[in-house]
Amino acid sequence: MPTPPPRSAPLRPALLPGLIGALGLVIGAVVPAWSDWIVSSYLTSILALIIVVFAAQGRQWLWIIPMFAVAVLWNPVYPFGFSGTLWAAAHILGAAAFLATGLLMRVPPQESAGRAA
Incomplete structure (x- = not known):
């Protein structure tokens, strides 16, 4: 009787984008007068959409x-024209959302189409 193949662990595809996005938002909260805020905005939006x-x-x-x-x-x-303390708090909440998603979202591995049964 053949033994079944070992089950693969669930994948975490959002881990790296979640960590990078959280880091970007924390930097945006710490340095609110950053002149290159558009770079942070692009980084955050693109990583969230990924x-x-x-x-x-x-x-x-x-x-x-x-x-x-x-x-x-x-x-x-x-x-949006947000600024001030509430916007800095939104950066922290957004970073928490990135971290939670990156750490907790697990996707089962896809079966190979060429695997014989």
Whole structure:
């Protein structure tokens, strides 16, 4: 009787983009008068949308909501005029959303199409 192949551990495709996005938002909160805020805005929005794609591909629908909200709030095309203490707190909450998504979103590994049964 052949033994079944070992089960692979779930993947965490959003871990690296989540860590980079959280780092970018924390830097944005610490340095609020940063002259290159547009770079931070692009970085945050693009990484959030990358995580949205990973979540949709892995059918992890719950994680799409906070990441899409981050992508909209930090979008560089039509920026909102937020500033002050509440905006700095939003940076910390956005960083927490990036970290939570990166650490907790797990996607089962996809089966190989060429594997014989």
